[in-house]
Amino acid sequence: MEILTDQKTISKVLDVRYITENTFVLRIERNRIKFDPGQHMVIGFPGEMENREYSIYSSVKDDFIEFLIKEVDDGKLSKRLKLVESGTELQIQGPYGYFVIPEHDKNKQEYVFVASGTGIAPFHSMIMSNPELNYQLLHGIRKYNEAYDSNHYPIEKHNVCVSQDSGNYYYGRVTQYLKEKKFPVDAVYYLCGNSSMIDEVLDILHEKGVDAQNIRTEVYF
Ligand SMILES: Cc1cc2nc3c(=O)[nH]c(=O)nc-3n(C[C@H](O)[C@H](O)[C@H](O)COP(=O)(O)OP(=O)(O)OC[C@H]3O[C@@H](n4cnc5c(N)ncnc54)[C@H](O)[C@@H]3O)c2cc1C
Numbered sequence: 486m487e488i489l490t491d492q493k494t495i496s497k498v499l500d501v502r503y504i505t506e507n508t509f510v511l512r513i514e515r516n517r518i519k520f521d522p523g524q525h526m527v528i529g530f531p532g533e534m535e536n537r538e539y540s541i542y543s544s545v546k547d548d549f550i551e552f553l554i555k556e557v558d559d560g561k562l563s564k565r566l567k568l569v570e571s572g573t574e575l576q577i578q579g580p581y582g583y584f585v586i587p588e589h590d591k592n593k594q595e596y597v598f599v600a601s602g603t604g605i606a607p608f609h610s611m612i613m614s615n616p617e618l619n620y621q622l623l624h625g626i627r628k629y630n631e632a633y634d635s636n637h638y639p640i641e642k643h644n645v646c647v648s649q650d651s652g653n654y655y656y657g658r659v660t661q662y663l664k665e666k667k668f669p670v671d672a673v674y675y676l677c678g679n680s681s682m683i684d685e686v687l688d689i690l691h692e693k694g695v696d697a698q699n700i701r702t703e704v705y706f
Pocket of ligand 1: 555
């Protein structure tokens with residue numbers, strides 16, 4: 486029996502993997518939930534009203550579901566999720582959203598994925614689910630250690646932009662990188678993360694002549 490996509494379900498925590506002091510990968514039971522890479526789910530504690538959206542981080546091929554979550558200072562839910570232990574029950578709803586790659590476009594199109602911070606989560610799911618995708622991934626972060634699971638992406642497709650640390654990566658904001666480098670005008674652009682990055686990228690893409698129909702956005706906050 487498949488679980489209906491909109492149904493609430495209880496899933497147990499299987500693991501919490503810390504990538505940095507305040508960012509972690511939360512792995513839960515999949516419970517036969519079907520999703521398309523790029524979709525998100527709504528997570529809360531059973532019997533409570535407070536819940537939040539989180540993009541699915543894992544691949545459709547995995548028999549668990551993962552989320553990449555950053556603990557927000559003074560945040561109500563992310564702080565509690567960071568502290569859950571294996572076996573804790575969470576209430577899961579979804580999947581939701583249209584920030585996905587249409588099946589018929591997957592092998593035809595070139596994609597440019599632009600993320601800030603944990604906004605890389607839906608792209609990780611898309612790429613792990615479809616490693617053959619023709620894409621460039623741009624990831625804007627402040628510190629080096631926020632290049633989450635950078636070894637999961639081929640180096641030639643993964644463009645990390647670090648704004649507050651110097652070292653081997655591009656030094657500067659992802660918006661600056663996009664302005665400076667050449668990207669195909671006819672690619673499909675997917676943008677995910679905070680609204681100020683997305684607004685700025687929309688302006689840059691407009692200036693570069695990218696058709697608005699070829700841009701998809703997912704705003705986190
Ligand atoms: C479709 C969608 C998908 C999302 N996917 C993810 C995801 O994969 N990973 C993830 O970590 N978050 C994701 N978020 C954000 C998430 O839903 C929560 O907003 C976030 O975890 C803060 O919740 P909180 O209860 O801890 O903080 P709250 O008590 O709700 O809010 C505290 C404040 O923090 C701000 N805020 C929210 N997120 C951030 C952030 N990342 N950095 C700085 N400030 C922030 C809010 O605007 C608010 O002002 C997503 C949001 C949406 C709408």
